[in-house]
Amino acid sequence: MDMLWCLMRNSKDAVLIAATLAVMTLLTGCGRPFLVSDRLKEVRVEAQTLMKTHAPASASSFQIVPKRQWPAAIKRLEPTTVTVYPWGVDIKRDAIPYGSYGYQVPRSKAVLPRPADCYTERSPGVFWHDPC
Structure with a gap:
């Protein structure tokens, strides 16, 4: 957690990390079948x-x-x-x-x-x- 905080001190790094997490979320969620x-x-x-x-x-x-x-x-x-x-x-x-x-x-x-x-x-x- 300390490493993540250290990376996020710079606003450019924070934006890059947030964008990376968003892309990863989209990629892992796409194409999954409905289970209902x-x-x-x-x-x-x-x-x-x-x-x-x-x-x-x-x-x-x-x-x-x-x-x-x-x-x-x-x-x-x-x-x-x-x-x-x-x-x-x-x-x-x-x-x-x-x-x-x-x-x-x-x-x-x-x-x-x-x-x-x-x-x-x-x-x-x-x-x-x-x-x-």
């Missing part, structure tokens, strides 16, 4: 509705859901894209150079497109995935 099960139950119901209203035309196609048509619970997840595939709904939180992360709501667990170890089931039928 009730909200994720709503997301599952809304995703099932999207599977009906935005069904892909064929087994190899998909439908990107326009932002203005995102249901409320899905919108609260702050996705970058919402896409309906034949297997289910992909709610992408962010894309990074080596992959993406977000939620996936499949028609059944057996049809998830990534390897099983990429997923954590956050609520029944709602899976979080990291880049893998």
Whole structure:
């Protein structure tokens, strides 16, 4: 603690330390999944509705859901894209150079497109995935 106080005596150092702490807080908080099960139950119901209203035309196609048509619970997840595939709904939180992360709501667990170890089931039928 004495070292921190010593560093903060200079106002430029204090600003630098505060900015560094703010950036670290943002970086560790971004991309983490919601853990509120009730909200994720709503997301599952809304995703099932999207599977009906935005069904892909064929087994190899998909439908990107326009932002203005995102249901409320899905919108609260702050996705970058919402896409309906034949297997289910992909709610992408962010894309990074080596992959993406977000939620996936499949028609059944057996049809998830990534390897099983990429997923954590956050609520029944709602899976979080990291880049893998």
